[in-house]
Amino acid sequence: MADRVASDLLRPVFQTTGRFYVLIAVLSGIVLCGLGAWGYQIYYGFGVTGYNWPVYWAFHETNFVFWIGISHAGTLISAILRLVNATWRRPVTRCAEVITAFALMIGAMFPLIHLGRPWLAFFLIPYPSERGIWPNYRSPLVWDFFAINTYLLSSVLFLALPMIPDFALIRDRATGWRRKIYKALSLGWQGTPRQWHRLESAMHIMALVILPIAVSVHTIVSFDFSMAVVPMWHSTIFGPYFVAGAIFSGIAALIVVMALLRKALHLESYLLPLHFQNLGKLLLLMSLLWGYFVFSERLTTWYGNSPHEMSVFWSTQTGAYSPLFWTMVLCNFVIPFPLLAIRRLRSITTAVVASCCVVTGMWLERFLIIVPSLARKSTSYSWGSYTPEWPEIVIMIASFATMALLYALVSKLVPIISIWELKTGEHPRLKAPASVPEAEAAGEIL
Amino acid sequence: MMGIYGLYETPQAAQRAFEGLRAAGVVASDITVMSSEPLEEWEFASHDRTTVMPWIAVMGAALGLTAAYLLTAITQRAWPINTGGMPIVSNWTNIIIMFELTMLGAVLATVLTLLMTARLPSKLSSMYDPAISNGRILIGVSRPQDAGLDRIERALKAADAEKLCRIP
Numbered sequence: 001m002a003d004r005v006a007s008d009l010l011r012p013v014f015q016t017t018g019r020f021y022v023l024i025a026v027l028s029g030i031v032l033c034g035l036g037a038w039g040y041q042i043y044y045g046f047g048v049t050g051y052n053w054p055v056y057w058a059f060h061e062t063n064f065v066f067w068i069g070i071s072h073a074g075t076l077i078s079a080i081l082r083l084v085n086a087t088w089r090r091p092v093t094r095c096a097e098v099i100t101a102f103a104l105m106i107g108a109m110f111p112l113i114h115l116g117r118p119w120l121a122f123f124l125i126p127y128p129s130e131r132g133i134w135p136n137y138r139s140p141l142v143w144d145f146f147a148i149n150t151y152l153l154s155s156v157l158f159l160a161l162p163m164i165p166d167f168a169l170i171r172d173r174a175t176g177w178r179r180k181i182y183k184a185l186s187l188g189w190q191g192t193p194r195q196w197h198r199l200e201s202a203m204h205i206m207a208l209v210i211l212p213i214a215v216s217v218h219t220i221v222s223f224d225f226s227m228a229v230v231p232m233w234h235s236t237i238f239g240p241y242f243v244a245g246a247i248f249s250g251i252a253a254l255i256v257v258m259a260l261l262r263k264a265l266h267l268e269s270y271l272l273p274l275h276f277q278n279l280g281k282l283l284l285l286m287s288l289l290w291g292y293f294v295f296s297e298r299l300t301t302w303y304g305n306s307p308h309e310m311s312v313f314w315s316t317q318t319g320a321y322s323p324l325f326w327t328m329v330l331c332n333f334v335i336p337f338p339l340l341a342i343r344r345l346r347s348i349t350t351a352v353v354a355s356c357c358v359v360t361g362m363w364l365e366r367f368l369i370i371v372p373s374l375a376r377k378s379t380s381y382s383w384g385s386y387t388p389e390w391p392e393i394v395i396m397i398a399s400f401a402t403m404a405l406l407y408a409l410v411s412k413l414v415p416i417i418s419i420w421e422l423k424t425g426e427h428p429r430l431k432a433p434a435s436v437p438e439a440e441a442a443g444e445i446l
Numbered sequence: 447m448m449g450i451y452g453l454y455e456t457p458q459a460a461q462r463a464f465e466g467l468r469a470a471g472v473v474a475s476d477i478t479v480m481s482s483e484p485l486e487e488w489e490f491a492s493h494d495r496t497t498v499m500p501w502i503a504v505m506g507a508a509l510g511l512t513a514a515y516l517l518t519a520i521t522q523r524a525w526p527i528n529t530g531g532m533p534i535v536s537n538w539t540n541i542i543i544m545f546e547l548t549m550l551g552a553v554l555a556t557v558l559t560l561l562m563t564a565r566l567p568s569k570l571s572s573m574y575d576p577a578i579s580n581g582r583i584l585i586g587v588s589r590p591q592d593a594g595l596d597r598i599e600r601a602l603k604a605a606d607a608e609k610l611c612r613i614p
Contacts, residue, residue, distance in 0.1 A: 003580055134525035137518050138539045146546040154553045161560065169482065172579035187567035190574050193491040195564040196484035201499045202560040209503070209552045216545060423483040423581075 005422055006169060009415040012265050013170060016412065027405035034398020037391040038113055046116055050388045055374045059392035060114040062367040063399055066249070067107030068148065068221050069242070069362060073250030073257075074100030075155040076214040077282075079207035088278060090421045091270045095261060096254050097159040098416070102406045103253075104152045106399050111144070113395060140223040147220040151213050158206050161199060164189050165420045218246040225369065231308040232301060232373045241293040245362060248286035248332070252358035255279050257407065259352045261416055270417050273348055280351040283358065284340035291333045308378045320385070321372045324364050331361025448614065449573045450598055451478065451586025452607030457488050459606050460583040464490035466601030471594060472587055478573050480584040490585065502559045503552045510551020514544040572613050582608065 041048055051058055074096035081089035112118045124135055124145050135142045167186035174182055189195065222242035225233040235241075255276060262271040301309050316325040336354035339345050371386050410416070454460040460479070467477050474493050485491040518540040526534050560566070573586055585605075590598050602610055 006579070006581075134521050136527060137522065137543055138529075138536055143539075143542045143546075146543050150546040150550045150553075153550065157553060157557050161557070164566070165482070169579045172576035187561075188570050189566065190571060191480045191482055191578055192494075193479050193484075193486070194494040195566070196481075196491070197486065197495050198497060198499065198560050198564040200484060200486075201497055202556050205500060205503050205556045206553060209549055209556070213546070213549045216542075216549075220542060420483045 006173075006419055008267075008269065009417050009419050009422070010170065010173065012411055013413065013415060014173075020408070020412070023408055024405065027401045027408065030401035031398050031405055034395050034401070037394035037398070041113075041391045041395075042116075042118065048389060049391050050386055052384065052386070054377055054382050054384045055371060055386040057114075057370050057374060058386050059367075059388050059396060060110045061370050062363065063396055064107050064110035064114075065221055065242075065366040065370070066363050067103045067110070067399065068218060069246035069249045069366070070253045070359075071100045071103035071107060071151070071155070071250065072214060072218060072243075072246035073103070073254040074098065075151075075158050075210050076100075076247065077251065077254065078158070079210045079214070082203065082207045083211075088274060090424070091267075091272075091417045092254070092258065092275055092279070093421070094159070094162070094414075094418045095258055095271075095416055097155065098407060098410055099250070099253060099257060099403075100155045101152070101159050102403055102410075104148060104155060105406075106402055108148050108152065109399075111141070140220065140227050143220045143223060147213075147217045151210075151217045154206065154210050154213055158203075158210055161202060161206075162418050162421065163414055164199070165191065166415050166418060169419055170414075215243055218243045225373075230373050230377060231306075231312045232297075233369075235297060235300075237293065237297055237300075241297060244286060244289045244293055245365060248283070248290050249359060249362035251279055251283045251286060252355035252362070255283065255351050255355040256359065259348060261411070262348075265411065265416065267417065270422065276348045276351045277346060280340045280346060280354070283336065283351070283354065287333055287336050287340070287358070294329075308376075311376045311380075312372050315372050315376055316368055321368060325368055328361045328364040328368060331357040332365065449478070449586055449588040450590055450595065450602065450610075450612050451573055451575070451584050452602035452605065452611075453575060453577050453582040453584055453609040454605065455582060455608055457485050457490075457583060460485075460585050461488055461490050463585040463602050463605035463607065466604055467585070467587065467598060470597040470601045472590075472598065476587055478571075478584065478586045478588055480574065480578050482578050482581055485583070497559075497563060499556060499559045499563070503556045506555020506558075507548045507552035509555070511544055511548040513551070514547035515540070517547075518543050575609075575611070577609070 049059075078089070078093040078096050081093065112121050115121055123133075124142065135145070137143075164185075164187055167182050168189040168191070171179060171182040171186045219239040219242065222238040226235055226238035228234065258271050258275065258279075261267055298313070301313050315321050335357045339350040339354040375385055376383050452463055454463060460481075464474075464477060464479070468474065477490070479491050481491065486495075519535050522535045522540075529536070571588075573584065573588055575582070575584055578584055585602065587598055599610065599612075
């Protein structure tokens with residue numbers, strides 16, 4: 001059994017098909033287009049984009065918030081499931097943690113992309129300089145710097161530590177240059193009881209520490225907006241609203257990625273309908289929570305009836321941005337709710353359809369938080385509008401291609417399902433149920 | 447002799463080998479165990495479980511908190527900006543930096559403790575056998591005394607060792 005698990009999950013690492021190279025070539029091409037668009041934007045300046053007074057935050061900021069939100073798929077969910085000792089989590093955690101690491105890297109690129117002169121980004125790093133200036137700790141953007149980097153470093157370590165035993169597995173099976181690389185990566189892992197115990201203790205402590213970090217990261221991202229006295233931004237609900245939205249979009253992204261991996265790497269025996277069902281139920285819960293937050297936020301604004309806020313409010317309900325708003329509601333609530341709530345409709349396909357809708361809806365939500373408020377600030381003489389130009393659109397598409405490219409490459413380098421954790425789960429005492437009815441009987445269904 | 451070990455297919459057989467070695471007079475801390483998965487519910491893999499890692503994580507967090515406080519408070523005084531009559535050291539906003547660096551301190555301390563206490567990185571021991579990666583469990587004794595070697599070998603064999611190996 002152990003041999004079968006290892007050979008199934010190591011197959012993608014040792015065997016490369018022609019389709020993989022085609023995929024890498026296509027994705028690399030799109031990423032290069034994105035880099036070209038960024039270069040064009042740097043060379044000709046922001047005049048080539050749709051950014052214009054008064055809307056100076058738009059697509060790039062939408063992508064920044066969106067990707068940081070997606071990053072909540074992995075480490076946060078993995079940490080929660082690890083702490084509650086949900087045995088069904090074992091095949092899911094690494095898929096999720098990889099999303100976190102890459103989504104954070106991609107998200108953190110967007111503030112740099114937004115800088116007209118990205119080579120000056122180091123101004124944000126606190127170090128004594130001859131300029132005699134210092135980052136202003138009162139600025140939410142500096143909070144972002146600390147929060148995102150802490151989360152990124154913690155998530156990468158949280159992802160990398162459980163990979164060490166799997167690197168050792170590959171080391172023992174590989175030959176030539178591959179063996180040398182994995183020998184270095186496995187750090188001389190031997191699998192002594194001391195090593196196993198220390199690794200599990202470290203993972204437990206890190207899971208406890210990472211939970212508040214993850215919550216803080218998206219709260220701080222929300223502070224980028226809520227600390228400003230801009231209509232419909234200056235809200236006390238933004239912290240939890242953003243965190244809930246981040247987990248919502250993160251779970252949706254995880255379901256989509258798991259379905260793609262299941263198909264592409266033939267992981268049908270490992271990523272079971274049970275996993276999609278449990279994650280689908282979490283997605284349903286988050287959909288309800290998201291609906292609750294949107295309703296609370298909108299009702300409070302409407303009841304307050306402040307002219308500045310109502311102007312933004314009506315522009316999203318019935319005005320220029322209303323098609324986007326109602327598409328968002330459709331994608332985040334109207335479509336996923338029945339697909340995930342009605343037992344007869346639950347399947348991997350419906351979970352993926354609902355998740356694709358949620359990912360789209362959450363991107364729209366980020367856009368609708370940022371742009372309408374800036375387009376209709378307090379005084380009507382400063383009103384404006386925003387329409388993206390091709391550089392922003394190409395860069396956004398390239399960010400999705402970057403995620404797919406990095407994910408495809410990492411699935412070639414490490415088993416995308418943690419082999420040792422899966423084998424641990426096969427102990428009779430810890431075995432995860434294989435089917436939905438079996439899981440229900442064992443109380444493993446959420 | 448550097449060591450002697452047996453490879454076992456199941457945890458039950460490994461447990462029998464462990465018990466056999468104990469009966470042969472080998473103390474638990476001298477028995478080498480290696481496996482490709484944690485088997486902490488078995489006696490043979492359940493020793494060496496005392497760790498101060500949580501306390502070191504707390505110390506790392508305290509160190510991170512202190513570093514963050516010093517970073518924010520000292521530099522805000524060293525590079526004062528015009529705050530329009532508001533305090534130069536703004537603790538409400540500094541709390542966010544302090545929180546992040548506290549957590550970072552805990553994470554880094556945990557990882558460093560893991561690496562040090564699990565002795566990583568290190569060279570592979572001469573006792574290591576790549577068959578461990580195929581699910582086999584290694585039970586052995588490193589540097590056994592010549593006088594007890596036969597008893598150790600008999601104990602390892604008696605537990606249905608799939609492979610028995612002496613390392614000269």
